[in-house]
Amino acid sequence: METIKRTKISDLLGLTTYGAEVNVKGWVRTRRGSKQVAFVALNDGSTIKNVQIVIDLEKIDEELVKKISTGTCLSVNGTLVESIGGGQSVEIQATAIEILGECDNTYPLQKKGQTMEFMRSVAHLRPRTNTFGAIFRIRHNMAYAIHKFFHDKGFYYFHTPIITASDCEGAGQMFQVTTMNLYDLKKDENGSIVYDDDFFGKQASLTVSGQLEGELAATALGAIYTFGPTFRAENSNTPRHLAEFWMIEPEVAFNDIYDNMELAEEFIKYCVSWALDNCMDDIKFLNDMFDKELIERLRSIVNTEFVRLKYTEGIEILEKAVADGHKFEFPVYWGVDLASEHERYLVEHHFKRPVILTDYPKEIKAFYMKQNEDGKTVRAMDVLFPKIGEIIGGSEREADYNKLLSRIEELGIPMKDMWWYLDTRRYGSCPHSGFGLGFERLLLFVTGMSNIRDVIPFPRTPNNAEF
């Protein structure tokens, strides 16, 4: 077969050079036709759109054409022609075809309309479907938009460690990292494991957040963000939790909680606008196939001001809802850590737009949050979204050395893990704020998917680390 430089289908569909000889490569989505002519829809992943290949059976070897079925990988030379009718503007009249990879009828993606559960069981192949192709193209675009947003605002991308010896939240939901022989663990007289001989000479884990190191960076470079993998061994089998997910964590010196809220709102709106401006083919597909209100919802977020509400006022609204007969699964009272149903009630029923909830009880928030004058609450802020609940968690940080120290002692956090963090408050402390956005929670919103396992290529959840 004559060698012609390959054209990506995304580029090819915009060409008007009718009569030109072109080459495309890709995977067969469908094949139909008659005795004289076969029509093949070819996709190469560059766009959700397929290009139609018209195969005249008098010109192409019949034995070869017989082997073309859904999933087959082809290289096609042909003439670019204007398409009459149908969706696309151009199609290709094949002059020569090479089969790069055959695909027999055991191929799992032959039938249309498979369930999402089934798709997870073939996560190694599902990117070849329209749905997951669209989702992963959007995922790429969102990652790019995030870097662009922060870069354009003068933030520096700062790399925080994946392996850490400090637990940011002080919660026991970390994955341990060890090279010790688990069949022969050294223990002291109390039965505690001795880590002296372990790789790092102490207990180490995968990070649950880059925030503490991000704060160090913010007190040096001014405004930074992290964007990396994050690990939580939470045994919560929900549609919104993964054991391995990606988090974006901006941290800004001299920002107070109000600046922080403004940044969060501007950031999310920028990402959603970016998706609408750059991923419309894919979003439109998801809108038509899964969620007829998706585009409408995305547009409305960009144009709505987020509500700003104190936790205490939020609780009053929820208590009133209960008094008026609304049934929640979990109880509502001042001090409770809000469940997703509570968050969604505020967003979807009460305000009908995103809510930034602030000033939470200190008992349910992390030690590093700035303490309010009332002695009861901290300058925390969670951004709550329709269909998702919490999409961002953040706060103004406690900048006062003594207040931070007494909170650390109160909670019994070991000093040997915290000395370097406290140094930021000891040497030239400054007010600062930041937040964490779960990348996959943002993707849930932008794609309209309802399960977080479907917006990351290879989900890690309890009892699942296949692929």
Ligand code: ATP
């Ligand atoms: P949740 O209450 O939903 O478990 P969280 O309070 O534990 O969230 P943070 O510790 O504040 O969350 O983390 C910051 C952000 O990271 C959250 O707002 C959310 O978007 C995301 N996130 C947290 N845990 C997960 C997870 N297990 N999987 C995916 N995203 C997560």
Ligand code: MN
């Ligand atoms: Mn959590």
